[in-house]
Amino acid sequence: MEFDFQEWAGLAKDDPDAFERKRREAIDAYIARAPEAEQQRLRGLQFRIDMERQRASNPLSACIRINKMMMDQFTTLRGALDDLKSEVEGHRAGYPRPAPVSAEVLPFRSSQ
Numbered sequence: 513m514e515f516d517f518q519e520w521a522g523l524a525k526d527d528p529d530a531f532e533r534k535r536r537e538a539i540d541a542y543i544a545r546a547p548e549a550e551q552q553r554l555r556g557l558q559f560r561i562d563m564e565r566q567r568a569s570n571p572l573s574a575c576i577r578i579n580k581m582m583m584d585q586f587t588t589l590r591g592a593l594d595d596l597k598s599e600v601e602g603h604r605a606g607y608p609r610p611a612p613v614s615a616e617v618l619p620f621r622s623s624q
Contacts, residue, residue, distance in 0.1 A: 524531040543554045561578055568574035 520531070520534075523534065539558060543551055543558065546554055560581065564577040564581065565574045568577050
């Protein structure tokens with residue numbers, strides 16, 4: 513779908529109800545194109561976004577709330593990445609990097 517900012521802005525200004533219907537249709541169409549395994553998660557995320565928009569007193573407040581949601585997720589992901597990096601580097605407190613294991617490879621006789 514090609515996004516025409518002027519068209520959307522004009523619709524939002526002139527017919528907010530039509531804008532909201534079109535916005536919902538575009539979101540639903542995007543979710544429907546996602547892999548089936550991801551669709552439930554995307555619907556849940558969209559529900560959370562919609563609830564934040566409803567709870568906000570104005571559009572700027574909605575934007576700030578949604579930005580906070582995004583930053584909270586980023587912080588969580590960053591923490592997980594930092595934990596993984598520490599574990600890989602062997603610096604995670606209480607969990608030293610395991611020593612390499614050596615093994616003797618035994619030859620097997622061919623049955624033929």
